[in-house]
Amino acid sequence: MASIWVIDTKDARTVAKYGLFYGCLIPNRYPGIERSIKIILEKLGCSQLFSEMPQATCCPVPGIFYSSDKETWLAIAARNLCIAQDRKQELVTFCNGCFSSFLMATEQLSDPKKLGVINRILKNVLMKYTGIPRVTPEGRRVLDPIKVRHFIDVLYNDIGLESIRSAVVNPLKGLKVAVHYGCHYLRPTERECIEDPVNPIMVDEIVESLGAESVNYENKLDCCGAGGGVRSYVVDLATAISKDKLMNISEVGADLIVTPCPYCLLQLDTVQGRLELTHIPVFHVAQLIALAMGAEPQYLGLEAHEVQADKIISKYGGTK
């Protein structure tokens, strides 16, 4: 295989099926999520299938780069995709923003004209995006685009609810969880979707497989308010949109909000710290799974969250 990216040989030999793409917020703002992911993969006995991507950078954030220069956005995204390509990996994200960015990028790179433009830019950094070579049963050589996966999709479809259920040691009995999916997990549907955007079930079923109850609430599929630069540009508007959601969640008496996106987590958590109207802790799905799988509560990194989850931790935390 014509690999242009020079990595040390030790790294090149480690061929895991999935490349872990943590993005920006997880390592730099909510490291508890990163720790939780590692704990989960260990408890599920499948950590050998995953490897980190130390060469990766910001996806780059679509609200900034896709919104100001599509070419730069696509070239930086393609650079990250090249890393997965040269290790023949599927790229797994834990953030709706990264997921959306990469999915959009692979779609655009399937246009040969755009691919040419981007590869001319990538030549400057000694890279080339082609896709992963594969030989079909008929003996034809084809290039598959990089598979971009959301962690929820991998958990639900590749690992399976049964494996998750059997790794649970602290069933979260009696915990009422409000699931917030987030926009870029669901939309737009012009590209390949993870699941039905008007009736998503995967996160709810994962939550229930941990023993908790997923409660329904009004406007469950609505935006957290932060995306697309709104949080940075007009903070009052982002706050008002989040407030609607939080009021609906508090109305149904949820103990916890769970989301598959660290940016939605950031918004729903910090807004509560500012408004002090509701006090519902917000977890990333990985943190909740790690808790149910018996992770020591201090590993969840909950100090980084504004709304503390002491009640939940004292009830469900610790290995039993």
Next chain:
Amino acid sequence: MAMGRARKEFITSERERLLEEVPIVDEECNRDFIKAIIEMGGGDVQVCLQCGNCTGVCPVSLKTENKIRNIIKMCQMGLKEKVLSTPWVCATCHRCYEHCPAGMNPAELIVALRHIVVRELGPPPFVVSISNNVANLGQAVEISDEILNLRKKIGLNEKPFDERYRSKAIMDLKTIMKATGYDKLIGIDLGD
């Protein structure tokens, strides 16, 4: 704790932006504006039927005077000056796209408008600062001392990234940004 029905909040902004309140004069209509929009990838703006479905599901339209349907109409009419103050107020949640009977993608139109704003009026400050972070750190989010400590405490490497890879990655990003002219567009200094 029993809570009353959640009350929706409305964020007010300059009302004069509302199309129906200001009479439009011919001189305001910029015929070249639609060409610029198409060039930036918002090409399907002309198929809008003004049904308003997008506006009914838009989290921003429900809270502010920035009604997406009005923005589209103003684009069709070439009311450039009126439109250029609006595009950063969009969560790009793509609900508009899902509900558009004409198959238009209003969120992509907003992205095209942002491109025009960045080129003609300059990027908003948060775009500059986040672009700077990405160019200099490889990441959009800066890490604080507290998080470095927390990382250590929970058994992760204190630094989220391996320095050997990091410096090469940052060099790559700077090279890409120079090759596309992004540094000049946004006004960031990438050094030599």
